[in-house]
Amino acid sequence: MGNKKIRIYLKLHWVKILIISLLAIIGLFTTIVMIAGVQAMLNLESFYKQLQFSSVPLQFFLSVITAIIFASIYTVFNYWFFFGGGMTKLGQKRIKSQEVNIKWDEVIGMEEVKREAWEVVQLLKDRSQLQRVGGQIIKGLLLFGPPGVGKTYLAKAIATEVKVPFLSVVGSEIEGMIVGLGAAKIRSLFKEARAMAELHSGCIVFIDEIDSVARPRREDMGFGGQMSANAAVNQLLTELDGLRKIENNVVVIGATNVEERDLDPALMRAGRFDRKIYIGLPSLKDRENLFGFYLKRIKFDPNIDVSVLARKAVFKSPADIANIVREASIIAVRNKKDAVGLKEISEAMDRIDLGLRRPIDLSPKEKEQIAYHEAGHAIVAYLLHPTDDVFKASIIPRTIGFLGFVYHRSREEMHIHNREYYLANIKVALGSYAAEKIKFNTTTSGVDEDFNHAMYWAYNMVWRWGMGPSGIKGNFKELERSFGVPTWGWSTPSYVSEKTKEKLDDDVQAIIQQCLKEVEELLTKESPLLDRFASELIQKQELDYDEIEAIFKECGKSRLR
Amino acid sequence: MRKVQITVIVISIITTLLSGCLFIKPTYTKEKIVEAITNLCEAEYKIEPRVWLLGETVWVYMPLPKLITKDAQFDKDVFEKINKVMIGASRVLLSMKPRPQFMALVASDTEEYGIDYTVITWIPDIVKYQLQLISRDEFFRRNVIRIGESPAALGDREGIHLKKEDIKLSEFLGEQIKQRIQLKFNLDPNLKEAFKLESTKAAFDGNILKIICDIKLVKVSPKTPMNTQDEIAKITAYTLQQYDFKDFLMVEIENTATGEKTDLSRIALKDFL
Numbered sequence: 092m093g094n095k096k097i098r099i100y101l102k103l104h105w106v107k108i109l110i111i112s113l114l115a116i117i118g119l120f121t122t123i124v125m126i127a128g129v130q131a132m133l134n135l136e137s138f139y140k141q142l143q144f145s146s147v148p149l150q151f152f153l154s155v156i157t158a159i160i161f162a163s164i165y166t167v168f169n170y171w172f173f174f175g176g177g178m179t180k181l182g183q184k185r186i187k188s189q190e191v192n193i194k195w196d197e198v199i200g201m202e203e204v205k206r207e208a209w210e211v212v213q214l215l216k217d218r219s220q221l222q223r224v225g226g227q228i229i230k231g232l233l234l235f236g237p238p239g240v241g242k243t244y245l246a247k248a249i250a251t252e253v254k255v256p257f258l259s260v261v262g263s264e265i266e267g268m269i270v271g272l273g274a275a276k277i278r279s280l281f282k283e284a285r286a287m288a289e290l291h292s293g294c295i296v297f298i299d300e301i302d303s304v305a306r307p308r309r310e311d312m313g314f315g316g317q318m319s320a321n322a323a324v325n326q327l328l329t330e331l332d333g334l335r336k337i338e339n340n341v342v343v344i345g346a347t348n349v350e351e352r353d354l355d356p357a358l359m360r361a362g363r364f365d366r367k368i369y370i371g372l373p374s375l376k377d378r379e380n381l382f383g384f385y386l387k388r389i390k391f392d393p394n395i396d397v398s399v400l401a402r403k404a405v406f407k408s409p410a411d412i413a414n415i416v417r418e419a420s421i422i423a424v425r426n427k428k429d430a431v432g433l434k435e436i437s438e439a440m441d442r443i444d445l446g447l448r449r450p451i452d453l454s455p456k457e458k459e460q461i462a463y464h465e466a467g468h469a470i471v472a473y474l475l476h477p478t479d480d481v482f483k484a485s486i487i488p489r490t491i492g493f494l495g496f497v498y499h500r501s502r503e504e505m506h507i508h509n510r511e512y513y514l515a516n517i518k519v520a521l522g523s524y525a526a527e528k529i530k531f532n533t534t535t536s537g538v539d540e541d542f543n544h545a546m547y548w549a550y551n552m553v554w555r556w557g558m559g560p561s562g563i564k565g566n567f568k569e570l571e572r573s574f575g576v577p578t579w580g581w582s583t584p585s586y587v588s589e590k591t592k593e594k595l596d597d598d599v600q601a602i603i604q605q606c607l608k609e610v611e612e613l614l615t616k617e618s619p620l621l622d623r624f625a626s627e628l629i630q631k632q633e634l635d636y637d638e639i640e641a642i643f644k645e646c647g648k649s650r651l652r
Numbered sequence: 653m654r655k656v657q658i659t660v661i662v663i664s665i666i667t668t669l670l671s672g673c674l675f676i677k678p679t680y681t682k683e684k685i686v687e688a689i690t691n692l693c694e695a696e697y698k699i700e701p702r703v704w705l706l707g708e709t710v711w712v713y714m715p716l717p718k719l720i721t722k723d724a725q726f727d728k729d730v731f732e733k734i735n736k737v738m739i740g741a742s743r744v745l746l747s748m749k750p751r752p753q754f755m756a757l758v759a760s761d762t763e764e765y766g767i768d769y770t771v772i773t774w775i776p777d778i779v780k781y782q783l784q785l786i787s788r789d790e791f792f793r794r795n796v797i798r799i800g801e802s803p804a805a806l807g808d809r810e811g812i813h814l815k816k817e818d819i820k821l822s823e824f825l826g827e828q829i830k831q832r833i834q835l836k837f838n839l840d841p842n843l844k845e846a847f848k849l850e851s852t853k854a855a856f857d858g859n860i861l862k863i864i865c866d867i868k869l870v871k872v873s874p875k876t877p878m879n880t881q882d883e884i885a886k887i888t889a890y891t892l893q894q895y896d897f898k899d900f901l902m903v904e905i906e907n908t909a910t911g912e913k914t915d916l917s918r919i920a921l922k923d924f925l
Contacts, residue, residue: 136679136680136743137676137678137747138679138743138782139746139747141674142782142783144671144674144676147671148668148669148670148671151665151668
């Protein structure tokens with residue numbers, strides 16, 4: 092029993108015993124050496140003894156000087172490395188609230204989000220209000236959303252409104268090539284934040300691209316990289332918890348483009364980032380405000396209708412809109428214009444979306460063919476599309492590869508579409524083919540991309556969404572997949588019978604044929620309008636929203652509503 | 653607790669700084685210098701020298717059966733023995749207060765040729781050398797070495813033939829200057845090529861240091877220093893300054909080969925430093 096006890100004790104405490112034994116041996120050895128040293132010293136002849144003693148103050152003085160030098164170097168280096176402008180500070184910017192200076196009213200294009208964020212601002216400004224009811228202070232705010240929607244801008248506005256210093260750091264710059272540097276940087280960042288909070292009664296830490304340091308932790312494969320990333324996440328979690336335990340009014344705002352599921356679950360749990368705000372792309376009204384805001388900063392034609400611009404800029408982020416206005420002002424300067432007009436904005440949009448103009452010498456015949464091709468698209472879109480407006484038609488070749496284009500967009504963001512919408516899309520795509528056929532009694536290879544689009548919509552209508560004319564229903568495309576069974580490079584087995592496939596293909600063709608028939612009928616009927624639109628395009632090369640509206644109005648046509 | 657810590661630290665620092673001022677009792681005394689050197693050499697080097705203290709000079713005698721080889725070179729083992737005795741005697745002299753001024757070590761060939769090899773050292777020079785205030789070369793240049801035939805040394809194991817005396821600093825310096833002049837004119841490549849030093853004498857005569865040389869010009873080259881008097885004056889000025897010796901009025905430098913004679917007062921000698 093006694094032996095067993097000893098064995099278990101040794102098993103449990105062998106490291107401790109080993110260390111204590113080693114320390115004891117070292118201690119004994121040191122004592123023996125010291126005694127021998129003292130004895131040798133005492134046995135020295137007086138001259139050498141005196142020599143030793145007299146050198147002690149000098150040795151001491153030199154040691155002190157050396158210690159001071161090394162301590163200074165060490166301190167300076169450590170400060171630089173961990174707290175000063177060293178590697179831990181790379182990418183970290185400290186900004187005082189008055190330097191951030193982004194007023195709440197200047198944050199536009201996210202009214203809904205602002206309302207939610209305002210609540211946070213109020214809670215940060217008046218913490219006593221929350222404490223009175225026993226609530227915990229918000230310590231973390233996570234801003235989700237696609238790039239350019241103004242996450243950083245909102246964070247800065249919060250800092251300005253709360254009037255506390257703003258420490259900004261980009262997540263991707265936290266991680267470095269040195270293992271553990273990420274964690275050290277986070278530690279340093281929060282240490283400084285706490286100090287700032289003590290000085291200025293609060294501090295906002297803004298971590299942009301937080302996903303870089305907040306990806307889910309995984310097992311390291313042996314190269315150390317994941318270990319370093321894990322350490323950074325752990326440190327971030329520790330710091331977030333630390334904030335909660337100590338009353339210091341440090342608020343962490345994280346911004347990311349990735350979805351919540353791509354971030355470490357521990358970071359997402361309640362108590363870390365208390366609030367999560369999704370900042371989406373701006374709505375029509377927001378875009379109007381954004382255009383209004385950015386145009387006010389430059390000289391612009393007062394006749395510009397911002398609602399038209401907002402409709403045209405569907406799915407554009409605030410950063411995109413700012414870029415459009417900036418690009419338009421550059422184009423206006425180049426064109427020696429005093430103010431930015433609709434033409435410059437339109438050109439700026441085209442340049443951003445479609446690339447630069449491509450200097451190709453087209454023959455008059457080619458120009459005419461392209462003009463009728465685009466006119467076909469434009470007329471069908473204008474007269475038959477239930478949701479889209481035609482914003483622009485052009486026969487100027489672009490670097491992206493187009494010889495011409497018609498820019499049509501839905502009047503508002505739509506997240507779900509009906510059968511009529513897709514049929515209209517197919518008809519708009521086939522408008523070019525029908526126009527070429529009606530005018531020249533022949534067609535060109537320019538319809539290649541248009542047919543691609545038409546087929547894509549028709550295929551999906553039939554194969555996926557049960558919108559085929561034969562009445563066959565189901566998502567047959569899904570049956571073409573392997574249902575998660577690995578194919579190991581072999582072709583995916585199809586679960587759709589040949590008969591069904593034939594039927595589905597017939598439906599696709601039926602849709603295309605029916606749409607083409609309707610388009611041909613429409614364009615034949617509207618051939619004067621087709622000629623007029625094409626001749627205007629040949630003449631002006633580009634037609635903007637107002638010019639297009641004017642042509643249709645002249646011909647007594649109105650948009651399908 | 654904090655106060656105690658600070659007090660301990662302050663006391664430790666003061667003790668450390670004052671440790672250099674500690675009075676350490678000398679290991680050896682002047683009264684027992686003979687026994688001390690003899691015993692140390694015997695105990696540590698198994699050599700038994702004869703030792704005398706005459707005034708401020710310690711005489712150490714080493715009778716050796718063979719001092720030089722047939723090629724008139726010092727025997728390596730013998731040289732090592734001399735060195736050991738010198739170190740032993742130096743150790744005793746260094747750890748003694750008050751110290752004598754000079755140590756004269758005489759090693760004699762008592763069996764083959766009857767030669768005396770004498771090394772005279774000013775004890776403060778040993779201290780300076782130990783404290784690395786002077787280089788090894790300079791230390792050896794400061795030692796006065798006399799080598800001479802001494803038939804009386806044959807069979808003398810007790811040092812009876814030695815003319816032991818209390819060496820004076822002036823006498824020592826005169827000999828050192830003579831030795832330095834010889835070394836300079838025999839070892840400096842430029843001087844060696846241009847001049848031939850036949851003989852040198854340097855000794856104090858009352859308050860005057862008289863240096864009489866026989867230096868002939870044998871070859872003139874662009875590098876030849878033309879004034880041998882100046883060279884000798886430089887050596888003299890340097891040596892006397894090193895020992896801070898001021899007990900003289902004048903230095904007379906005479907070259908019997910050329911008839912040149914230079915008289916330099918103590919103040920004029922400083923110009924050669």
